[in-house]
Amino acid sequence: MRTFIALAGTALLVTGCGSNASGPVKRQAGSWSQKIEIVEFAGPGIKPEQKAQMQQMMNMMAGASVCITPELAAQEDPEKNLTAMGGAQDNCKVADKNFSGGKISFTANCTQPGKSVKLTADGTTTATEQNIKMTVESTGAGNDGGKLVMNVTAKRDGECKPGEFTPPVPKPAATAAAKS
Numbered sequence: 001m002r003t004f005i006a007l008a009g010t011a012l013l014v015t016g017c018g019s020n021a022s023g024p025v026k027r028q029a030g031s032w033s034q035k036i037e038i039v040e041f042a043g044p045g046i047k048p049e050q051k052a053q054m055q056q057m058m059n060m061m062a063g064a065s066v067c068i069t070p071e072l073a074a075q076e077d078p079e080k081n082l083t084a085m086g087g088a089q090d091n092c093k094v095a096d097k098n099f100s101g102g103k104i105s106f107t108a109n110c111t112q113p114g115k116s117v118k119l120t121a122d123g124t125t126t127a128t129e130q131n132i133k134m135t136v137e138s139t140g141a142g143n144d145g146g147k148l149v150m151n152v153t154a155k156r157d158g159e160c161k162p163g164e165f166t167p168p169v170p171k172p173a174a175t176a177a178a179k180s
Contacts, residue, residue, distance in 0.1 A: 028127045029070040031161055034154035035062050043138070043146015058150070067160035071169045102126060115140020128156040 036058035041051040092110040105122040116139055123132030136148040160166070 026073040026076050026127070027068055028156050029068050029073045030159050031065050031157045031164060032068055032154055033062070033065040033157050034130075034152060037151045037153075038148070039133075039151060040147060040149040046146050054148070065157060065161070065164050067164040067166040069160075069166060069169065072167060075170060104130075104132060112140075115145075123152075130154040 038051055038055045038058060041054050091112060092108050094106055094108045096105065096107045098105045102124050104125045106120070108119040110117045110119065118135075118137045120135045121132050123130065125132070130153065132152045134150050134152060137146075139145045
Protein backbone atom coordinates (compact mmCIF):
# COMPACT_ATOMS: atom_id res chain seq x y z
CA MET A 1 0.00 0.00 0.00
CA ARG A 2 2.93 2.37 0.69
CA THR A 3 4.08 1.97 -2.91
CA PHE A 4 0.65 3.02 -4.16
CA ILE A 5 0.51 6.08 -1.93
CA ALA A 6 4.02 7.24 -2.84
CA LEU A 7 3.56 6.75 -6.57
CA ALA A 8 0.08 8.23 -6.59
CA GLY A 9 1.48 11.38 -5.03
CA THR A 10 4.30 11.51 -7.55
CA ALA A 11 1.90 10.96 -10.42
CA LEU A 12 -0.23 13.87 -9.28
CA LEU A 13 2.82 16.13 -9.38
CA VAL A 14 3.62 15.00 -12.90
CA THR A 15 0.17 15.91 -14.16
CA GLY A 16 0.52 19.47 -12.97
CA CYS A 17 0.62 20.83 -16.50
CA GLY A 18 -0.28 20.19 -20.08
CA SER A 19 0.84 21.10 -23.55
CA ASN A 20 -0.41 21.79 -27.03
CA ALA A 21 0.83 21.12 -30.53
CA SER A 22 3.28 24.05 -30.40
CA GLY A 23 4.90 22.97 -27.14
CA PRO A 24 4.16 23.02 -23.43
CA VAL A 25 1.18 25.11 -22.36
CA LYS A 26 1.35 26.18 -18.77
CA ARG A 27 -1.56 26.09 -16.41
CA GLN A 28 -3.09 29.48 -15.89
CA ALA A 29 -1.95 31.05 -12.66
CA GLY A 30 -4.60 31.11 -9.97
CA SER A 31 -6.41 28.89 -7.51
CA TRP A 32 -6.54 25.20 -8.51
CA SER A 33 -8.53 22.39 -6.91
CA GLN A 34 -8.60 18.70 -7.73
CA LYS A 35 -10.78 15.68 -7.16
CA ILE A 36 -9.43 12.14 -7.05
CA GLU A 37 -11.80 9.21 -7.49
CA ILE A 38 -10.52 5.72 -6.66
CA VAL A 39 -11.95 3.46 -9.37
CA GLU A 40 -10.15 0.25 -8.44
CA PHE A 41 -7.86 -0.75 -5.58
CA ALA A 42 -7.16 -4.46 -5.45
CA GLY A 43 -4.40 -6.98 -4.99
CA PRO A 44 -2.94 -9.57 -2.62
CA GLY A 45 -3.46 -8.52 0.98
CA ILE A 46 -5.64 -5.50 0.13
CA LYS A 47 -8.91 -5.67 2.01
CA PRO A 48 -12.13 -4.09 0.67
CA GLU A 49 -12.18 -1.51 3.46
CA GLN A 50 -8.74 -0.28 2.38
CA LYS A 51 -10.29 1.13 -0.81
CA ALA A 52 -12.52 3.33 1.36
CA GLN A 53 -9.49 4.38 3.45
CA MET A 54 -7.56 5.24 0.30
CA GLN A 55 -10.51 7.28 -1.00
CA GLN A 56 -10.65 9.16 2.32
CA MET A 57 -6.95 10.03 2.03
CA MET A 58 -7.43 11.23 -1.54
CA ASN A 59 -10.46 13.29 -0.49
CA MET A 60 -8.34 15.04 2.14
CA MET A 61 -5.68 15.83 -0.47
CA ALA A 62 -8.34 17.07 -2.86
CA GLY A 63 -10.00 19.24 -0.23
CA ALA A 64 -7.26 21.85 -0.34
CA SER A 65 -6.82 24.32 -3.16
CA VAL A 66 -3.40 25.40 -4.34
CA CYS A 67 -2.28 28.84 -5.49
CA ILE A 68 -0.26 28.50 -8.70
CA THR A 69 1.73 31.71 -9.09
CA PRO A 70 2.63 33.06 -12.54
CA GLU A 71 6.29 32.19 -11.82
CA LEU A 72 5.44 28.59 -10.92
CA ALA A 73 3.11 28.18 -13.91
CA ALA A 74 5.87 29.43 -16.23
CA GLN A 75 8.30 26.77 -14.93
CA GLU A 76 6.00 23.73 -15.03
CA ASP A 77 7.43 20.96 -17.19
CA PRO A 78 5.75 17.52 -17.29
CA GLU A 79 8.68 15.79 -18.99
CA LYS A 80 11.11 17.10 -16.37
CA ASN A 81 8.74 15.91 -13.62
CA LEU A 82 8.63 12.45 -15.20
CA THR A 83 12.41 12.30 -15.37
CA ALA A 84 12.69 13.34 -11.73
CA MET A 85 10.32 10.52 -10.74
CA GLY A 86 13.26 8.09 -10.98
CA GLY A 87 15.15 10.00 -8.30
CA ALA A 88 18.88 9.78 -7.79
CA GLN A 89 18.81 6.04 -8.56
CA ASP A 90 17.28 6.72 -12.00
CA ASN A 91 15.07 3.67 -11.44
CA CYS A 92 12.12 4.81 -13.60
CA LYS A 93 12.09 4.55 -17.37
CA VAL A 94 9.46 6.57 -19.20
CA ALA A 95 8.02 5.53 -22.55
CA ASP A 96 5.11 6.48 -24.78
CA LYS A 97 5.11 10.15 -23.72
CA ASN A 98 2.55 12.39 -25.38
CA PHE A 99 2.06 15.97 -24.21
CA SER A 100 0.60 17.50 -27.36
CA GLY A 101 -2.73 18.74 -28.65
CA GLY A 102 -4.34 18.87 -25.21
CA LYS A 103 -3.40 15.21 -24.56
CA ILE A 104 -1.36 13.93 -21.67
CA SER A 105 -0.28 10.30 -21.62
CA PHE A 106 2.75 8.32 -20.57
CA THR A 107 3.94 4.98 -19.23
CA ALA A 108 6.63 4.77 -16.55
CA ASN A 109 8.21 1.53 -15.41
CA CYS A 110 9.98 1.78 -12.07
CA THR A 111 12.04 -0.92 -10.40
CA GLN A 112 13.33 -1.40 -6.89
CA PRO A 113 14.92 -4.49 -5.38
CA GLY A 114 12.21 -7.16 -5.23
CA LYS A 115 9.43 -5.19 -6.90
CA SER A 116 8.42 -3.24 -9.96
CA VAL A 117 5.75 -0.62 -10.57
CA LYS A 118 4.13 0.44 -13.82
CA LEU A 119 2.44 3.83 -13.88
CA THR A 120 0.25 4.88 -16.81
CA ALA A 121 -1.67 8.08 -17.36
CA ASP A 122 -4.06 9.04 -20.13
CA GLY A 123 -6.24 12.10 -20.36
CA THR A 124 -6.83 15.61 -21.54
CA THR A 125 -5.57 18.94 -20.30
CA THR A 126 -6.07 22.62 -20.99
CA ALA A 127 -4.84 25.77 -19.29
CA THR A 128 -7.85 25.66 -16.95
CA GLU A 129 -8.91 21.98 -16.62
CA GLN A 130 -7.53 18.46 -16.51
CA ASN A 131 -9.13 15.03 -16.63
CA ILE A 132 -6.67 12.16 -16.33
CA LYS A 133 -7.03 8.44 -15.63
CA MET A 134 -4.02 6.95 -13.81
CA THR A 135 -3.18 3.34 -13.18
CA VAL A 136 -0.48 2.10 -10.79
CA GLU A 137 0.33 -1.62 -11.01
CA SER A 138 2.79 -3.17 -8.58
CA THR A 139 4.35 -6.60 -8.49
CA GLY A 140 6.78 -7.93 -5.95
CA ALA A 141 7.39 -9.37 -2.54
CA GLY A 142 4.88 -9.48 0.27
CA ASN A 143 1.49 -7.85 0.05
CA ASP A 144 2.72 -4.89 -1.98
CA GLY A 145 1.39 -6.14 -5.32
CA GLY A 146 -1.83 -4.93 -6.80
CA LYS A 147 -3.54 -2.29 -8.87
CA LEU A 148 -4.76 1.22 -8.18
CA VAL A 149 -6.86 3.04 -10.80
CA MET A 150 -7.94 6.61 -10.19
CA ASN A 151 -9.54 9.46 -12.08
CA VAL A 152 -7.97 12.84 -11.37
CA THR A 153 -9.80 16.00 -12.33
CA ALA A 154 -8.46 19.48 -11.67
CA LYS A 155 -9.73 22.92 -12.47
CA ARG A 156 -8.83 26.54 -12.07
CA ASP A 157 -11.27 28.19 -9.67
CA GLY A 158 -10.30 31.85 -10.15
CA GLU A 159 -7.69 34.04 -8.55
CA CYS A 160 -5.58 32.87 -5.61
CA LYS A 161 -7.21 33.28 -2.22
CA PRO A 162 -5.59 34.36 1.05
CA GLY A 163 -4.28 31.41 3.04
CA GLU A 164 -4.02 28.97 0.12
CA PHE A 165 -0.99 26.74 -0.06
CA THR A 166 1.51 28.23 -2.52
CA PRO A 167 4.24 25.80 -3.64
CA PRO A 168 7.73 27.27 -3.81
CA VAL A 169 9.08 28.20 -7.24
CA PRO A 170 11.93 25.79 -8.06
CA LYS A 171 15.33 27.35 -8.56
CA PRO A 172 16.72 26.93 -12.08
CA ALA A 173 19.25 24.10 -12.37
CA ALA A 174 22.85 25.10 -12.93
CA THR A 175 23.98 24.80 -16.52
CA ALA A 176 26.88 22.64 -17.63
CA ALA A 177 28.86 25.79 -18.51
CA ALA A 178 28.39 27.17 -15.02
CA LYS A 179 29.74 23.94 -13.52
CA SER A 180 32.98 24.03 -15.50
